[in-house]
Amino acid sequence: MxxxxxxxxxxxxxxxxxxxxxxxxxxxxxxxxxxxxxxxxxxxxxxxxxxxxxxxxxxxxxxxxxxxxxxxxxxxxxxxxxxxxxxxxxxxxxxxxxxxxxxxxxxxxxxxxxxxxxxxxxxxxxxxxxATQTENVLTEVAEQYLALLLKGKRNQAIDLVMQEVERGVPVKEIYLSVFQPVQHQIGRLWQKNKISVAQEHFCTAATQWAMSQLYPHVFGTERNGLKLVSTCAAGDLHELGVRMVSDFFEMEGWDTYYLGSNVPVHSLLSALRDQKPDLLLLSATMTYHVPAVEAAIQAVRAAEDLKDLKIMVGGYPFNTAEELWQQVGADGYSKDAQEALELAKELVAK
Known part of the structure; x- marks a missing residue:
């Protein structure tokens, strides 16, 4: 800036x-x-x-x-x-x-x-x-999954996902075609006052639980020798998106160290020194979380032993203003998990 x-x-x-x-x-x-x-x-x-x-x-x-x-x-x-x-x-x-x-x-x-x-x-x-935002078209499985969640039937929703995996659908496809678009749809339903905050929280918690049930498939990939540290900006409690991206890295063979939400800068610096990652991923959900992302990046750049670490950002504000990642001092940004993987390969190769 x-x-x-x-x-x-x-x-x-x-x-x-x-x-x-x-x-x-x-x-x-x-x-x-x-x-x-x-x-x-x-x-x-x-x-x-x-x-x-x-x-x-x-x-x-x-x-x-x-x-x-x-x-x-x-x-x-x-x-x-x-x-x-x-x-x-x-x-x-x-x-x-x-x-x-x-x-x-x-x-x-x-x-x-x-x-x-x-x-x-x-x-x-x-x-x-x-004009009304165009709705994403959900796949049949995603539609069923969302319908079950909105009826409060968490176990049936998770069973539906597990059945898809058991019949050979890749976990990445579940993340990209079910979890991700359903979470976007849930956000739009709340925005339009069609579901309550309680329902939105329930659906998000259910998807987090469904993801945890898939972890045996996520963490079984051969390691590639690269490490990722990921977290939300300080003050940001919306952790599901960056958690999904971290899981994608894990499925590609990265060792991931996911810090969760609302991590203070001093704790982030300590984790980076302990873990010595190849890449740091920072997420911001809302526009007013962007200053916390910038502050974290500035702190990393100011540390002599961390200044060369590659940093990627993501989240709604960066998708909205596509040059914002440069203004906060990051090395790049991605719109989704698949794009994050492709960019990460370029960044760590430099």
Whole structure:
């Protein structure tokens, strides 16, 4: 990230509490009907939403990527629509936020921040920007697996997967054609308010259990002499995606040292020194986890004994803004497990 972008992002972060309060006051003053429509609880929810807006805006400004904020705006609008909340409310909210930024930021910072807000407002005004995301087509097995999970039938779902493996379907194919698309579908169902948080957590936990049942197949591959350390960014509790990628490496003969979620930087550095891997894989699930990924990379690069370690990143923000991996200082990024394997071979060969 350039120093100017960092300064603007840091200023936004420092002023966030004051700017949030001003934004709420202004949006309610400009839209007096909100008080009657949403009541006191609605105002508190508005405060939470404003903090979310700022979290994504700060990271977009710091990275210089309008795509990150635009994607968040589209996501937020779809969530609101499924809850029967009008698009004009989010538009009014972001417009008020922009007015507050205008009043509080020096001109050089305001221009940089306003560019992202203008882009997000344009997304809301553009019909194409509000189009429903295309659904992935699930295979028949994936459809059955998802249906069983949504009915709470975890054991039957796992039995279905085990039957496929027993009849010769490769475990990698189960990961790519069942687990991965089903998890994406579950996320979309929650986003559209069609399943609860509890259901989403249940389905994710069930898939983690199903993966563990396949480990005899995962860990039986001949070793190739390479080692991977993988983890989520500090503060990121969404570990399933990076765990799937780690399992892919294991199936290719890598020795993997999976640290799980929310690992502090000092613990990560200690693990790297103990394990001496050929590659480090860092994952970020949400845009506001990206700074933690960057901080981890900077810490690794600053350590004399680790500075030459190859680092790969992955996760939703990096798929959304495809140059973001370079800005955080990584050696590369991958969109999925198969691509991660192919890139890893190139990186460790250098």
């Amino acid at each position: 350039s120093e100017n972008r960092k300064k603007s992002a840091a200023l936004l972060k420092r002023l966030e509490p004051e700017l949030v309060a001003q934004t709420i006051d202004l949006v309610y003053a400009q839209n007096p009907d909100m008080e009657a429509r949403y009541g006191p609880e609605g105002k508190e929810k508005c405060r939470q939403d404003t903090h979310f807006h700022f979290s994504y805006l700060i990271e977009a400004v710091g990275s210089g990527s309008s795509a990150l904020f635009n994607d968040y705006v589209m996501w937020a609008q779809q969530v609101l629509e499924t809850r029967n909340l009008p698009a004009k409310d989010l538009h009014a909210h972001l417009a008020a936020l922009k007015d507050v930024v205008t009043q509080n930021l020096p001109i050089e910072h305001y221009v940089r921040v306003a560019n992202h807000l203008n882009s997000g407002l344009q997304v809301l005004e553009d019909k194409h920007g509000l």
